[in-house]
Amino acid sequence: xxxxxxxxxxxxxxxxxxxxxxxxxxxxxxxxxxxxxxxxxxxxxxxxxxxxxxxxxxxxxxxxxxxxxxxxxxxxxxxxxxxxxxxxxxxxxxxxxxxxxx
Amino acid sequence: xxxxxxxxxxxxxxxxxxxxxxxxxxxxxxxxxxxxxxxxxxxxxxxxxxxxxxxxxxxxxxxxxxxxxxxxxxxxxxxxxxxxxxxxxxxxxxxxxxxxxxxxxxxxxxxxxxxxxxxxxxxxxxxxxxxxxxxxxxxxxxxxxxxxxxxxxxxxxxxxxxxxxxxxxxxxxxxxxxxxxxxxxxxxxxxxxxxxxxxxxxxxxxxxxxxxxxxxxxxxxxxxxxxxxxxxxxxxxxxxxxxxxxxxxxxxxxxxxxxxxxxxxxxxxxxxxxxxxxxxxxxxxxxxxxxxxxxxxxxxxxxxxxxxxxxxxxxxxxxxxxxxxxxxxxxxxxxxxxxxxxxxxxxxxxxxxxxxxxxxxxxxxxxxxxxxxxxxxxxxxxxxxxxxxxxxxxxxxxxxxxxxxxxxxxxxxxxxxxxxxxxxxxxxxxxxxxxxxxxxxxxxxxxxxxxxxxxxxxxxxxxxxxxxxxxxxxxxxxxxxxxxxxxxxxxxxxxxxxxxxxxxxxxxxxxxxxxxxxxxxxxxxxxxxxxxxxxxxxx
Amino acid sequence: xxxxxxxxxxxxxxxxxxxxxxxxxxxxxxxxxxxxxxxxxxxxxxxxxxxxxxxxxxxxxxxxxxxxxxxxxxxxxxxxxxxxxxxxxxxxxxxxxxxxxxxxxxxxxxxxxxxxxxxxxxxxxxxxxxxxxxxxxxxxxxxxxxxxxxxxxxxxxxxxxxxxxxxxxxxxxxxxxxxxxxxxxxxxxxxxxxxxxxxxxxxxxxxxxxx
Numbered sequence: 001x002x003x004x005x006x007x008x009x010x011x012x013x014x015x016x017x018x019x020x021x022x023x024x025x026x027x028x029x030x031x032x033x034x035x036x037x038x039x040x041x042x043x044x045x046x047x048x049x050x051x052x053x054x055x056x057x058x059x060x061x062x063x064x065x066x067x068x069x070x071x072x073x074x075x076x077x078x079x080x081x082x083x084x085x086x087x088x089x090x091x092x093x094x095x096x097x098x099x100x101x102x
Numbered sequence: 103x104x105x106x107x108x109x110x111x112x113x114x115x116x117x118x119x120x121x122x123x124x125x126x127x128x129x130x131x132x133x134x135x136x137x138x139x140x141x142x143x144x145x146x147x148x149x150x151x152x153x154x155x156x157x158x159x160x161x162x163x164x165x166x167x168x169x170x171x172x173x174x175x176x177x178x179x180x181x182x183x184x185x186x187x188x189x190x191x192x193x194x195x196x197x198x199x200x201x202x203x204x205x206x207x208x209x210x211x212x213x214x215x216x217x218x219x220x221x222x223x224x225x226x227x228x229x230x231x232x233x234x235x236x237x238x239x240x241x242x243x244x245x246x247x248x249x250x251x252x253x254x255x256x257x258x259x260x261x262x263x264x265x266x267x268x269x270x271x272x273x274x275x276x277x278x279x280x281x282x283x284x285x286x287x288x289x290x291x292x293x294x295x296x297x298x299x300x301x302x303x304x305x306x307x308x309x310x311x312x313x314x315x316x317x318x319x320x321x322x323x324x325x326x327x328x329x330x331x332x333x334x335x336x337x338x339x340x341x342x343x344x345x346x347x348x349x350x351x352x353x354x355x356x357x358x359x360x361x362x363x364x365x366x367x368x369x370x371x372x373x374x375x376x377x378x379x380x381x382x383x384x385x386x387x388x389x390x391x392x393x394x395x396x397x398x399x400x401x402x403x404x405x406x407x408x409x410x411x412x413x414x415x416x417x418x419x420x421x422x423x424x425x426x427x428x429x430x431x432x433x434x435x436x437x438x439x440x441x442x443x444x445x446x447x448x449x450x451x452x453x454x455x456x457x458x459x460x461x462x463x464x465x466x467x468x469x470x471x472x473x474x475x476x477x478x479x480x481x482x483x484x485x486x487x488x489x490x491x492x493x494x495x496x497x498x499x500x501x502x503x504x505x506x507x508x509x510x511x512x513x514x515x516x517x518x519x520x521x522x523x524x525x526x527x528x529x530x531x532x533x534x535x536x537x538x539x540x541x542x543x544x545x546x547x548x549x550x551x552x553x554x555x556x557x558x559x560x561x562x563x564x565x566x567x568x569x570x571x572x573x574x575x576x577x578x579x580x581x582x583x584x585x586x587x588x589x590x591x592x593x594x595x596x597x598x599x600x601x602x603x604x605x606x607x608x609x610x611x612x613x614x615x616x617x618x619x620x621x622x623x624x625x626x627x628x629x630x631x632x633x634x635x636x637x638x639x640x641x
Numbered sequence: 642x643x644x645x646x647x648x649x650x651x652x653x654x655x656x657x658x659x660x661x662x663x664x665x666x667x668x669x670x671x672x673x674x675x676x677x678x679x680x681x682x683x684x685x686x687x688x689x690x691x692x693x694x695x696x697x698x699x700x701x702x703x704x705x706x707x708x709x710x711x712x713x714x715x716x717x718x719x720x721x722x723x724x725x726x727x728x729x730x731x732x733x734x735x736x737x738x739x740x741x742x743x744x745x746x747x748x749x750x751x752x753x754x755x756x757x758x759x760x761x762x763x764x765x766x767x768x769x770x771x772x773x774x775x776x777x778x779x780x781x782x783x784x785x786x787x788x789x790x791x792x793x794x795x796x797x798x799x800x801x802x803x804x805x806x807x808x809x810x811x812x813x814x815x816x817x818x819x820x821x822x823x824x825x826x827x828x829x830x831x832x833x834x835x836x837x838x839x840x841x842x843x844x845x846x847x848x849x850x851x852x
Contacts, residue, residue, distance in 0.1 A: 011662035013828075015731055025721040032713055036706070039850035051846040058717075059839045066724045067835045075290075076669055083673040086318050087680040089406060091687065093424065094354050097409070098688050100418035216663050283670045291663040321674045325681035329791070337771035338787040340685060345787075346780025351688060355681060 013068035024065045031058050111604075114621035116522065121622070131226075134218035135622060139225050140204030141520065147192050147200055148589075150232065154188040155582060157181075162544075162578040165571050170562040177561035178247035179262075183239065185250030186267060190274050191232050193505055194363055197370035198316075199228070199281060201512045202309045204520060206285060208613045208620065209303050211294025211629040216287040220280055227277035234270030238263040249559060251360070254341035254352040258333045265334050268327045275320045275327075278366070282316025285309050294612075296631035300394070303611050303635045304387060307394040308373030311401040315362045315369070319405070323359035326352065350415050357408035365404040367501060369397055371508030372439055375461045378515050379443050381609045382458035383450025386636040389442040399435035407432050413484045422481055429479035436472055440465060456530035457515035457607070460507050463538055467503025471496055474549065489559075492552025498545045510537075510588065517592060518602030522619045525595040533591060537584030543577025611635045661825050668829040672836045675799075679840050682792050686847060689784045696781020700789075701851045703768065705759060709849040712755050713841065719748035720838045723807075723831045733821045735814060742811050742827075745834065749804045756797050760790075789848055796844060799837045806830050 008014060035054045038047055064070045069077065115121070117137045120129040130138055161180050164172040172180070203221065207214050215221050239245045242263035248256055257264050289310050293302065330352075332338040339345025341352040380387045387393060409417060409425030443465055452458070474496045477483050487493060517525050547570040552558075556567045563571065605614040612629060613620075690697050726741035767774030768786055775786055810827050813819045819827050 009661075011660075013665075015728055018725065018728065021721060021724050021728070025717065028717045028720075029714060032710065032717065035846060035850065036710055039846070048846075048851065051850055052843075055843050055846055058842045062720060062835050062839050062842070066720055067832055072669075076666065079673065080669070082314075083318060083676050086405060087677060087684075090322070090358055090680070091684050093406060093409065093421070094351075094358075094684060094688065095691075096424050097350070097354065097417045097421035098691065100420040101416075102418070216660065217667060220667075279674050283667055283674070286670060287663055287667045290666065291660055317670055317674050318677055321676075321678035322681045325678050328795070329685070332770070332787075332791060338791060339770070339783055340689075340787060345783050346689075346693065347784065348688075348692075351685065355684070358681075 014071035016065065020065065024061050028058055028061060112617040112621070113626065114623070116617075116619040117622050118619070132222070134214070134222045136203050136207050136214050136218065136221060137520075137620060137622075137624075139221055140200055140202075142225060143195065143203060143228065144200040146228070146232065147195060150187050150191040154184055154192060155585065157184040157187065159578060159582060162575040164561065165563070166575040167572070168563055168565050168568055172561060174561045175244070175247060178249075178559070179245040181559055182246045182249050186235055186246070186271070188501075189250055189363075190271050191235065193367045193501060194278060195228060195274075195281075196367055196505060197374060197509060197512065198285065198309060198312055198366070199224075200509075201374070201516065202285060202370060203281075205516065205613055206288060206306060206309055207292065208616070208624050209306055209611055210289065210292060210297055211612055211625065211631065212288065212292035213623050213625070213628075215284050216291050217284050220284055224277045224280045224284065227273055227280070231270045231273030231275075231277060234273060235267055236270075238267035238270065242266050251356060252327075252330060252352075253356075254330070254333070254347075254349045255343065257330060258342060265331050268330055272324055272327045275324050278316050279320045282313035282320075284313075286313035286317070289313075294629050294631055300391060301631055301634055302394075304376035304390065304393050304397075305370070305373035308369040308376070308397045311397040312366050312369045315366050315401050315404070319359045319362035319366075322355060323363075326355040326359070329355070350412070350417060353412050353415055354408070357411045361408035361411065362401075362404050364497075364500070365400055367505045369400060371464070371505040372436075373397070374508045374512045374515070375443060375464050376439070377609075377611065378457045378461045378511055379446050380636045380638070381515075381607050382453045382455060382461070383447050384453070384608070384638050385446055385450040386634070386638055387442065388445035388448075389438075390634070390636065392438055393442050396435035396438040399438075400432065403428065403432040403435065407479075410479050410484070413481060414488045426479055426481045426484075430476065433472065433476060433479075440469060440472075455514075455607070456525070456527060456534065457511050459531060459534055460511035460514060463534070464504060464507040464511060467499050467507060467541070471499030471501075471503055474499065487552055489557055490552035491548040491556050491558055494558050495545045495548035495552060498548070503541060503545075510534075513592065515607070516613075517595070518606045519613055519618050519620070521596055521599075522602055523595055523599030524602045524606065525599055526591050529587060529591040533584050533587035535584070536580055536587060540577045540579070540581030540584055544574050544581050545577070547571075547574040547577065610637055659823070661823075664825040665828060665832075668832050672832060675836060679792075679795075682788070682795070683843070683847075686788050686792070689781070689788065690847075690851075693779075693781025693784060696779045697785050698851055700778070700782040700785035701848060703763070704849045705762070706849055708755050708759055709845055712752050713845045715748050715752050715755070716838050716841050719745045719752070720835050722748060723834045727824065727828050727831045730814065730819060730824045730827055731821055735820075738827075739811060739814055742807055742814065746804050746807050746811075749800050749807075753797055753800055753804075756793065760793075792844060793848070796837065796840055799840070803830070803834050803837055806833070 031054050035051050038050050038054065041047070063080075069080070117135060118141075120126070122129065124132050130142060133139065157180055160172070161177070161184065164170050164177060164180075170177065203215075242265065244262045246252075246257075246260070246262050246264045246267045248260060248262075248264060252264065252268065289302070289306060293299075329338065329340050333340060333342065337345075339347045341347045341349050343349065376387060376393055407425060407429045409421055410429045413422050413426070474492070478487060478493065478496055514525060514530060517523070551567055551570045551574070554567070554570075556563055602618040604616065604618050606618075607614070610633075612635075615629070616625060722741045722744040726738045726745060729735075729738035729741060763769060763786070764772070769775060770787055770790060775783055807830060810819065810830050813826060
């Protein structure tokens with residue numbers, strides 16, 4: 001850790017040590033490599049699902065560590081869930097049409 | 103506190119006195135004061151509404167008798183612009199931008215919104231977007247003739263100014279998103295000490311729910327409009343069958359926003375009614391928590407019903423059944439509100455002033471609109487009445503009879519607070535009478551016409567529909583007379599009305615504790631809340 | 642629902658009258674709107690991928706996996722630079738923060754240059770909306786490339802906007818408008834930048850990894 005860690009006000013997010021950010025970055029690059037390998041190996045039809053899962057893991061790392069979501073209040077996390085649920089609902093209902101056309 | 107003046111006594115100048123860097127028009131356009139922004143929005147809204155009414159007047163004039171005098175192409179452009187103006191320039195901004203902006207901070211005891219400069223940006227974006235939409239009337243070929251719904255593939259192929267109009271709507275959407283963001287953050291962060299979530303006025307709950315809908319639904323419209331322009335300009339082909347695209351997907355994306363949009367129009371309007379009914383019954387709002395929760399319920403379920411606009415589009419049977427079922431669900435929270443308003447009135451001490459008369463009209467007209475919505479939401483009847491005047495009647499009952507009348511309710515209820523003057527009660531009631539009677543002739547006849555099979559968006563019709571069309575057109579003249587009486591009454595009262603006291607109605611919410619009109623900073627000292635907003639004492 | 646209610650009145654915020662949590666919350670709300678904005682594009686992609694699976698696989702073979710992977714790594718690294726820039730300001734290390742902000746801009750610019758190269762390669766071969774080569778391919782391929790240009794184009798626009806905003810943040814940081822107790826602007830810029838990164842994290846497999 002470089003420099004003095006500031007005392008945290010209640011409305012601030014928790015600042016992680018620099019090492020944590022770098023470690024997450026390394027993990028992200030690892031998952032990037034993994035996703036390329038998965039695609040090359042051609043695990044169809046599981047390849048697409050696996051790659052989306054890996055993408056979600058990467059997104060989750062960025063959200064929780066880089067965007068400090070893990071030290072945010074419960075309300076914000078719930079509303080993120082609501083926004084994702086809204087998008088999911090829209091996709092599902094649209095597919096209820098597309099999947100079942102005669 | 104012995105040295106404080108009593109509440110409501112004026113010690114600072116009203117909010118319309120220029121005290122800062124700017125003067126005159128600049129002081130208004132550069133203002134971040136939520137009250138000034140609200141007034142500017144209100145003036146713009148009512149001006150655009152008048153233009154939209156005039157377009158409707160022309161349409162009804164054309165339909166007075168069979169044998170149209172307006173050409174088919176022109177008629178298509180008329181109903182397109184009528185829809186675009188009334189929906190995107192008037193009723194979607196509607197209650198939130200005019201009355202939400204003016205009163206939300208006051209109702210929660212705050213000095214201004216959470217992001218006053220963002221609020222100003224919303225206003226500027228609204229002006230820009232409205233300007234661009236109106237610009238489509240005169241540039242890039244003839245005005246759009248697609249209907250306000252811009253269905254593909256016609257909207258991609260028509261050689262009219264669709265791209266300009268759609269760009270204007272995009273900008274307006276951005277304004278709406280930022281307004282919703284501002285309102286939600288304001289309600290979270292700026293409530294006065296002691297004002298818990300369940301001490302907030304019901305109107306604030308509806309603004310809160312609406313803000314979320316604005317934030318989570320409008321972006322879908324934004325991307326849909328981007329796709330539309332890209333299809334027109336670059337031939338992207340997402341909705342073009344010749345390129346493998348699916349026009350039904352356009353409808354899905356469009357209505358994914360445009361159905362929640364009707365709740366953007368309606369929820370704050372219902373919030374107004376929830377404010378007015380207790381005051382004029384001198385009785386606490388019945389079932390406050392249920393009313394608050396039903397606002398959230400409408401917002402949430404309203405997300406899942408958009409397919410009921412598409413039952414005849416070629417969607418799968420599975421989707422049609424699913425959407426019809428979900429549509430029935432959304433009626434439940436609306437019913438909760440109507441029930442609670444009636445229960446508030448029951449055994450209340452009723453004062454039949456203009457705000458309450460408009461509010462009662464809302465309840466009546468919205469109920470008719472809502473009940474016919476159940477008919478249309480059922481799959482089998484929908485197949486017969488889709489695309490007919492039955493639909494036109496339904497949405498005018500809920501939009502105009504509902505949200506429109508709520509705006510008139512709010513205009514009269516808050517006129518004394520915003521302007522510092524009282525309007526003339528008798529003229530207000532006279533205007534209401536013409537408006538209400540004209541409304542029934544104009545729109546109820548459309549239910550019958552639609553049921554008998556008269557299609558909408560047609561510039562002419564066969565002779566068998568003649569009589570009801572005459573009734574409807576004459577109704578439009580009576581309605582417009584009523585609107586003029588109301589407008590003249592309010593405009594004259596602005597200059598000649600008697601000065602208004604801080605609390606002419608005996609209301610319990612925070613705006614009635616400050617002078618009419620309010621000072622710039624709203625409150626001399628931040629209020630501390632100790633009771634609920636509907637505390638009328640023992641019944 | 643919030644731990645620090647009404648800070649403007651109670652003074653619990655870093656500066657009297659300034660609601661840092663409110664500003665950050667507002668930024669998150671804006672990102673939710675962006676989620677729905679990009680979400681509409683992903684919806685269209687998933688439907689057309691379902692309908693034209695084979696054509697999508699064929700079209701994806703045109704993508705340059707090396708450039709796409711390099712770009713992904715660049716954007717992920719720029720996210721690291723961004724969060725370190727914010728962390729540095731919070732620790733009072735202004736010069737360090739400026740270095741990281743500049744690094745973020747540089748990496749973002751390289752991303753855009755590579756993107757431009759990829760686009761240029763396609764356009765020069767007639768693969769662009771209404772382009773002659775594209776129209777001769779199957780319908781599914783037309784839609785794939787339509788989605789490709791639209792989605793990567795709008796993403797690139799967001800990257801460009803982000804670069805512009807960070808440039809302003811560099812000015813604010815130099816002038817002291819951004820400091821250890823008033824960094825909401827920079828933090829919000831970071832949130833935006835990370836979001837744009839996350840969008841790319843999903844775009845990459847959808848366009849480059851489905852051969």
